[in-house]
Amino acid sequence: MTGVLTLYRTSVGKKVIMALTGFILVGFVAFHMYGNTKLYQGPEVFNAYAAGLRDLGHPVLGYEHLLWIARVVLLSSVVLHFWSAMALTGKSQKTTAANAVGTLKRYGVQKRQTGYAAYTMRYGGVLIFLFVIYHLLHLTFGAVGYNAEQYQHPALDLKNNTYIYNVYNNVVYGFKNPWVAGFYLVTMLFLGVHLFHGVWSMFQTLGLNSAKYTGLLRGLAILVAAAVTIGNLTFPLAVYFGFVQ
Amino acid sequence: MKLTLKVWRQKNSKAVGEFKTYQADHVSPDMSFLEMLDIVNQDLIMKGQEPIAFDHDCREGICGMCSLMINGVGHGPKTAITTCQLHMRSFSDGETVTIEPWRALPFPIIKDLVTDRSSFDRIIQAGGFISASTGAAPDGNSIPIAKPDAEQSMDAAACIGCGACVAACPNGSAMLFTAAKLAHLSFLPQGKIERHQRVLNMITVHDAEGFGNCTNMGECSAVCPKGISLDTIARLNRDLVMAALKGLEPTVGIPVEG
Numbered sequence: 001m002t003g004v005l006t007l008y009r010t011s012v013g014k015k016v017i018m019a020l021t022g023f024i025l026v027g028f029v030a031f032h033m034y035g036n037t038k039l040y041q042g043p044e045v046f047n048a049y050a051a052g053l054r055d056l057g058h059p060v061l062g063y064e065h066l067l068w069i070a071r072v073v074l075l076s077s078v079v080l081h082f083w084s085a086m087a088l089t090g091k092s093q094k095t096t097a098a099n100a101v102g103t104l105k106r107y108g109v110q111k112r113q114t115g116y117a118a119y120t121m122r123y124g125g126v127l128i129f130l131f132v133i134y135h136l137l138h139l140t141f142g143a144v145g146y147n148a149e150q151y152q153h154p155a156l157d158l159k160n161n162t163y164i165y166n167v168y169n170n171v172v173y174g175f176k177n178p179w180v181a182g183f184y185l186v187t188m189l190f191l192g193v194h195l196f197h198g199v200w201s202m203f204q205t206l207g208l209n210s211a212k213y214t215g216l217l218r219g220l221a222i223l224v225a226a227a228v229t230i231g232n233l234t235f236p237l238a239v240y241f242g243f244v245q
Numbered sequence: 246m247k248l249t250l251k252v253w254r255q256k257n258s259k260a261v262g263e264f265k266t267y268q269a270d271h272v273s274p275d276m277s278f279l280e281m282l283d284i285v286n287q288d289l290i291m292k293g294q295e296p297i298a299f300d301h302d303c304r305e306g307i308c309g310m311c312s313l314m315i316n317g318v319g320h321g322p323k324t325a326i327t328t329c330q331l332h333m334r335s336f337s338d339g340e341t342v343t344i345e346p347w348r349a350l351p352f353p354i355i356k357d358l359v360t361d362r363s364s365f366d367r368i369i370q371a372g373g374f375i376s377a378s379t380g381a382a383p384d385g386n387s388i389p390i391a392k393p394d395a396e397q398s399m400d401a402a403a404c405i406g407c408g409a410c411v412a413a414c415p416n417g418s419a420m421l422f423t424a425a426k427l428a429h430l431s432f433l434p435q436g437k438i439e440r441h442q443r444v445l446n447m448i449t450v451h452d453a454e455g456f457g458n459c460t461n462m463g464e465c466s467a468v469c470p471k472g473i474s475l476d477t478i479a480r481l482n483r484d485l486v487m488a489a490l491k492g493l494e495p496t497v498g499i500p501v502e503g
Binding site: 010011092097099100101108109114200201204208 | 264314346352353354420448449474484485489
């Protein structure tokens with residue numbers, strides 16, 4: 001009964017791992033974008049949202065329990081998604097490098113017949129991966145991208161034995177830096193392209209696509225990509241142009 | 246018509262190849278692409294030079310022998326035809342035409358534009374059949390098959406195994422070929438029974454032959470002379486997931502290198 005290892009051993013199996021972990025990650029980015037729209041409801045609502053994430057599932061689940069489960073699942077998804085992509089890409093490059101015209105070009109002339117999005121998956125993926133690391137160091141840990149005294153770490157409220165969050169302050173100061181905001185904006189555009197191909201591709205890889213549904217699934221991919229990208233693009237722009245202070 | 250041809254010349258699989266430029270000065274727009282190459286070769290032979298080696302056989306689009314990457318597109322600029330069905334009227338007078346062989350690890354270049362595509366045969370050997378003993382040809386309609394199933398099976402069976410999918414795929418994957426061969430059998434009652442074992446065996450050999458990995462770009466389907474749909478690949482993926490869930494193991498030996 002080691003047949004389940006088919007998912008690890010075969011090329012299509014590794015793609016299935018990419019599709020499943022991709023599904024989890026798409027769910028996360030959609031939820032992340034939706035949650036962040038509370039930025040527009042002012043500091044109190046936004047900070048309460050940040051605190052509330054730690055109490056998700058209360059009173060059934062304990063403080064930060066669901067959050068840590070989510071963190072473990074998301075981190076494993078990223079690791080598996082990245083590992084599969086590297087394994088698959090490595091083999092494909094070996095295939096196309098053989099009999100190639102040169103070290104950089106496979107054909108003397110080659111014309112693209114289909115959409116550009118699929119061609120950006122690897123570069124986009126690496127950019128998004130680097131961005132996620134920066135994003136965590138920036139907004140979660142306050143380690144980079146802030147001037148002195150700008151970032152507010154969670155403060156312990158001794159009276160109620162809870163933490164007080166001021167993530168609103170951190171977002172506003174964080175995006176005041178044009179370099180940080182610029183990096184964020186560029187990555188979101190790549191994320192949009194990544195999602196446009198990825199969401200449809202996920203269904204194709206899991207074998208849930210067919211001529212009947214492909215239009216519908218392409219539509220869903222456009223919807224998800226547009227919603228996440230446009231939503232996320234508004235946050236730094238709103239801060240930068242002073243709509244959120 | 247006068248054309249300038251940039252053709253890939255390579256002595257054998259070990260030699261280093263290069264582009265060579267030839268002039269084709271007497272090209273009729275009514276010639277097929279392969280006839281044009283015949284004329285160029287005739288000139289080369291008369292001059293005492295080595296003619297350009299290229300694959301061809303039926304010259305009516307059904308054998309899958311002709312290949313050629315023409316100006317960066319498998320089987321040239323027209324959709325859903327093979328190189329032998331391509332006419333010179335699709336090119337303009339004075340144009341430079343670049344002609345290359347399929348380029349992928351499992352398709353070693355034998356000479357010039359001729360590649361060895363027997364890796365496809367080994368994928369077929371891994372599962373492109375049914376193992377029931379069928380006896381003599383059965384009576385027509387003795388096993389009722391729904392019209393849509395018959396249609397989809399026939400659409401997949403149109404694959405001629407030319408290898409344009411691999412050549413066009415930026416990953417050098419043979420998923421469209423493998424998927425077509427699988428779909429052709431799995432839509433029919435005789436082939437349905439072994440569909441999960443079959444997909445596992447054929448993908449195992451596909452990977453072992455050194456083909457790359459599908460990223461759902463669709464370049465394969467775009468150049469396929471038979472217009473095989475990406476649906477067949479979705480069907481392959483679905484069957485492989487089922488094979489994994491059933492805990493099936495591959496029952497084929499992995500071909501030895503060389």
